[in-house]
Amino acid sequence: GLDEAFAAVDECFAGAFGAAGAEVVVEAYLDGEEASFFCLCDGKSVLPLASAQDHKRVGDGDTGPNTGGMGAYSPAPVMTAETVERTMKEIIEPTVRGMAESGYPFTGVFFAGLMITEKGPELIEYNVRFGDPECQVLMMRLESDLLPLLYAAATGTLEGMKAEWRDEAALTVVMASRGYPGAYEKDTPIAALPDASAATKVFHAGTAMKGGGLVAAGGRVLNVTATGKTVGEAKDAAYAAVRDVSWENGFYRNDIGWRAVARETA
Numbered sequence: 001g002l003d004e005a006f007a008a009v010d011e012c013f014a015g016a017f018g019a020a021g022a023e024v025v026v027e028a029y030l031d032g033e034e035a036s037f038f039c040l041c042d043g044k045s046v047l048p049l050a051s052a053q054d055h056k057r058v059g060d061g062d063t064g065p066n067t068g069g070m071g072a073y074s075p076a077p078v079m080t081a082e083t084v085e086r087t088m089k090e091i092i093e094p095t096v097r098g099m100a101e102s103g104y105p106f107t108g109v110f111f112a113g114l115m116i117t118e119k120g121p122e123l124i125e126y127n128v129r130f131g132d133p134e135c136q137v138l139m140m141r142l143e144s145d146l147l148p149l150l151y152a153a154a155t156g157t158l159e160g161m162k163a164e165w166r167d168e169a170a171l172t173v174v175m176a177s178r179g180y181p182g183a184y185e186k187d188t189p190i191a192a193l194p195d196a197s198a199a200t201k202v203f204h205a206g207t208a209m210k211g212g213g214l215v216a217a218g219g220r221v222l223n224v225t226a227t228g229k230t231v232g233e234a235k236d237a238a239y240a241a242v243r244d245v246s247w248e249n250g251f252y253r254n255d256i257g258w259r260a261v262a263r264e265t266a
């Protein structure tokens with residue numbers, strides 16, 4: 001309750017976190033489901049792209065420390081057509097308009113981190129880039145060429161452009177080096193990868209070639225990605241491909257997409 005919050009603030013100012021506790025930002029508590037929403041902007045116009053949801057915690061059941069993201073899927077079922085419309089009207093469009101009016105028009109990828117509460121979408125943060133691993137699932141679903149869209153954003157000609165999306169879901173499972181997000185061994189060998197197809201792809205996030213063989217060269221190493229008619233189907237296909245990866249030092253979460261799958265099977 002409030003007493004706990006006061007005690008935590010007192011602790012910060014008493015030096016419990018050193019210099020990092022010298023400033024405290026108080027924010028409204030938002031209860032709901034998180035979603036990532038992506039747009040392109042050319043300074044004046046905004047083109048909504050698509051939604052996704054990632055899993056930030058390292059362990060199954062959304063437990064353990066935060067990571068850059070252990071998996072994602074798109075679309076996020078919580079982003080219904082009505083929520084998308086409200087997000088555009090109440091959050092994205094006023095921001096883009098406000099930036100242009102204050103002399104700082106924004107050009108590029110606009111990534112809204114949202115909390116979908118009982119009252120509707122609330123903004124947590126903006127990033128000005130695609131998400132990782134959200135980008136991987138978006139690209140699996142994008143039917144249009146990406147380049148003309150990016151070019152239109154860069155040259156102020158986005159108005160009237162449309163992005164076509166495949167009417168299917170995509171899901172990616174991140175395979176990471178054991179120990180991540182803490183310390184992990186580098187250069188561990190990856191002996192085999194699944195065959196790529198139109199519906200299954202492995203994006204390399206942290207690999208390198210060493211002595212003629214593929215090795216893991218980072219924390220998050222592979223994004224094993226698949227599409228399906230539903231998130232559940234995409235999940236089954238992605239995990240089937242994960243099982244074809246031969247990498248002893250790798251680990252992954254077993255429950256990517258659990259919220260969406262629970263919705264689909266409810």
Ligand code: GLY
Nearest residue numbers: 068069131132133
């Ligand atoms: N996956 C979260 C991000 O890219 O910020």
